[in-house]
Amino acid sequence: MYSDKLLILRKFVKYFLTLMMVMFTGSWLLVASAEEANYLLGPGDVLKIAVYNNPDLTLETRISEAGKVSFPLIGEVELAGITSSGAEKKIADLLESGGFVKQPQINILVVQFQSKMVSVLGSVYKPGRYPLDRATNLVDLLALVGGATQDGSDIVTIVGKSGKAEYDLHNIVFKGDGVQNVQLKGGEIVYVHARDVSVMGQVNRPGKYAVVGGVRTVADFLSVAGGANPSGSDTATVTTVRDGKINRFEVDIDSLFRTGDNDLNVPLMSGDSIYVPRAPMVYIYGEVQRPGSFRLERNMTVIQALAQGGGPTARGSQRNIKLHRRNVDGVIEKLSPAMTDALKQDDVLYVQESLF
Structure with missing residues (x-):
């Protein structure tokens, strides 16, 4: 009796899990198709246009820089800035109003998404230009390029039409910072910084260290380098490079760790360096x-x-x-x-x- 009830319970759980997987898969497909349906066509996109029962009108063409395609019978048609379904309706209306095809049924398939490209550079496994064929955020794009290399840091700079901004992948992934997980629109340059902040001189572990989550400031880098050795000075020289301008300043190491002086404990970026000279x-x-x-x-x-x-x-x-x-x-x-x-x-x- 007990074993029969257990068997029924197992069957119910299996049925419930199967139902949930089907529902989840179906909802994911709906989201993906909805994203593609909302995609706005643009210059460079390659389209395959088919007219039902009219194979002579089937065409594969690229949208020109002017945002137009040349279609049989109706000539140039501007398709940039509208969705695929909008383009289907526009071509159908032109064919019918011109008296060429009665009640035409048009199907448009985007073969290549080229109008919304993003360039990914720096310390990633597959740098290059990638099309945005659906709604894509920063994490999605980095997953597409294989992520950051071993020499890559968590710091990512995005250069777009509105300017330049810096993002911390550690905050996005581990703190769930949705504000930093930006949506890409096309035309951006995404640059993943390398681990090239140098800590040199009289420190216990001199070398280059990555700018990663939790290791950003002068104090952080002095810590990962093991601090000043017995021959090291009480002060360190910090060199930063911002927009091509070099800036150097001295920090008191003891005061930096004891008081956490925010004016001197500044965040460091790729190309910056710390030098601890020999003690006087x-x-x-x-x-x-x-x-x-x-x-x-x-x-x-x-x-x-x-x-x-x-x-x-x-x-x-x-x-x-x-x-x-x-x-x-x-x-x-x-x-x-x-x-x-x-x-x-x-x-x-x-x-x-x-x-x-």
Whole structure:
């Protein structure tokens, strides 16, 4: 008894799923046919025009740049800007009003959709020109060209009659941003950017990185490059290229991550770069435990620098230290600094031998 009820339930579920698939397929076909029915003919489209019971009038022709076709008996007919069904009615009316065919039945098939072309360039698998034979949005088009390559980013620029706009595929796909999933009308140039934002210099993983969702700003790219290494400076030079103009500015790395300065943490694009130079150094020689070069930390004083060098030896003295510094004229000056004086880049401290 239980098995019979289970069998009936299974049959019902199978029937229900089959019915739903048929309904879904039917609705999809209706949408597709409706899109094609709303397609407006234009210059370059290739049409196959057939007249029922009149094979001599069957014609395959291309709509001219003027938007017209030349049809037997009735001459030139303007078809650009109307649908296929509108074109069928127009030709039928001309044939009947001219007395050539009584109650003609016309069928028009668009063989090639050439009037609404979109160019797809950049880092995609199948770049080229594609016809819009139905309502097509940005995601549909990128799927048609095989999507972005491994070197492609999520950033897409569309250049159309109304200007240039940038879109983020990550937001479209994962956040469902329908505003960015734009409808294409024909005539646009769609450019998929490459992963060529360079992070160079004193970083842990120098290289080129993709502009993708979640990796857009200066801080993002410094993060994926592993940040500045121990020899890296506290500042980075950012170079951007916008409309052919090069702009460079300095960012304080510590402040960028600590405060999230939006004025400096700008979004980067293809061709931009970040360079982290070697950190400024100070040099300590003479009677110190570890003479050599040391990283100049922010606001480092003389006594802090001596601590980096291990302090004076038994023969050295904190009271007998000379500071060699290059002035604005390039001349080396010999100074007698206080222990609390701040050091500058390329300063040289010399700990002299104590006389007693």
